[in-house]
């Protein structure tokens with residue numbers, strides 16, 4: 001399941017089945033009444049349209065031979081009224097369809113978005129975000145026409161076909177039977193085109209997804225691209241990706257447009273045959289007016305048929321999108337609430353790891369037999385080499401991932417047995433990547449506790465030494481920042497997300513490299529405030545800069561997914577083991593003497 005690159009086509013995990021179409025009706029059902037009303041109006045419109053050839057027949061065969069001007073005037077009047085009625089109905093239909101189509105799309109997108117929010121970290125680890133985006137935006141859009149216009153058009157066309165067929169039968173049975181001879185030819189053509197079309201649209205949706213993923217990745221990494229002058233190489237890659245998209249588009253269009261000319265050709269052929277036989281039969285039960293009206297109906301007959309063919313096309317194309325939309329909706333969160341999970345009551349903050357093993361994939365084991373006990377209010381520091389497993393350990397406490405073996409308990413309760421919101425609400429997590437959302441600084445700090453007052457926000461900012469720099473900004477706390485906080489320095493972003501974690505007033509605080517980009521002076525000031533802030537909270541602090549964790553109650557040294565050393569700063573220095581070596585390595589040459 002190699003998904004995590006822009007140039008690997010996604011594989012569908014479940015083949016398409018008709019249940020997907022059925023499932024779609026859930027979204028259509030709320031608009032049933034409006035749709036039925038529109039169908040009714042469409043039926044009136046198509047009835048009004050279809051009366052035309054019949055009026056012509058009547059005019060040619062009766063009113064003209066009778067030289068009845070008043071009769072002809074009356075027929076013209078009816079004809080005109082029918083056209084006006086049809087025009088009004090069409091206008092109504094366009095308005096209704098736009099409204100229904102967009103409402104359905106909005107509902108599908110709403111469900112997708114809320115489902116996305118329930119999916120675990122592992123889902124986002126394994127997919128380029130551009131590929132997720134394309135499903136929520138483009139694929140859902142492409143269903144719009146099918147769901148609104150397509151369905152109504154189908155019903156109207158079926159009705160038109162029945163009415164036309166009735167008119168044709170009423171005019172001449174023999175000519176009608178002759179016309180139906182085109183059907184088997186059409187069915188054969190559709191059968192052959194169908195499979196090729198489905199495949200072509202699946203490839204197209206893959207290539208579209210790949211292109212989107214590459215564009216998304218390129219925009220996110222634009223600064224690195226420019227810093228390393230990779231523009232030419234990226235242009236080359238983009239050309240390759242977009243050529244793949246273009247080619248698959250052309251192929252899909254080529255296959256799709258095979259159907260329409262086929263229907264056209266069959267209809268022209270049928271009309272020719274009817275002319276030949278019709279003219280031969282004039283005087284033998286067929287009148288000139290009847291032949292002209294009949295030909296009129298044949299042209300009309302193939303139009304709804306072609307529309308139905310197009311609807312069929314649209315379904316086949318939409319299947320390629322539907323499969324992916326429902327695949328994402330069916331994706332089960334790797335971490336989810338236990339059906340009989342209990343609400344975790346207000347905790348004291350005791351955290352225990354009992355023989356915990358964990359791996360991101362099935363094969364690789366990242367954490368091995370982690371045993372750990374943190375008493376309420378204790379500060380535990382985690383140190384160790386890059387990639388040794390520190391972030392992974394703290395990620396398990398919030399259940400961003402579930403451990404593969406062992407148990408993690410908070411106040412003696414297994415965290416897998418409690419509801420996720422009740423667990424996460426009591427944690428303050430500051431991730432390694434301090435993400436800033438678009439909006440004001442005030443909104444960013446308040447992100448995890450919407451009911452916090454402005455004063456509480458400012459107090460949290462003061463505590464983490466962020467108040468000074470925020471006050472210095474043009475609009476203070478109401479300064480607008482961009483997504484990812486591009487207008488702020490990394491250290492400033494860290495301070496804001498630090499304040500955000502604190503404002504939530506958690507019993508357990510997780511700080512992953514919280515101060516790595518903050519200057520030493522601010523950090524020293526922060527340390528003083530921190531001691532007060534960490535009091536009464538169990539905290540897990542990950543830091544590469546050892547000066548920040550020396551006062552921790554306990555320091556754990558992590559190596560290759562194991563806790564290899566544990567103790568206070570003094571105890572570990574005394575021990576002259578891993579931690580001691582790390583401290584020595586961090587000493588400046590002058591200090592080291």
Ligand SMILES: Nc1ncnc2c1ncn2[C@@H]1O[C@H](COP(=O)(O)OP(=O)(O)OP(=O)(O)O)[C@@H](O)[C@H]1O
Nearest residue numbers: 125360361366384385386387388389390391392393
């Ligand atoms: N989302 C992920 N999917 C797969 N493997 C991962 C993922 N995150 C981390 N790893 C792997 O797990 C191991 C431990 O990573 P982790 O981030 O816990 O290390 P760390 O000690 O926090 O490192 P650092 O000090 O660089 O932050 C690494 O080998 C890493 O490659």
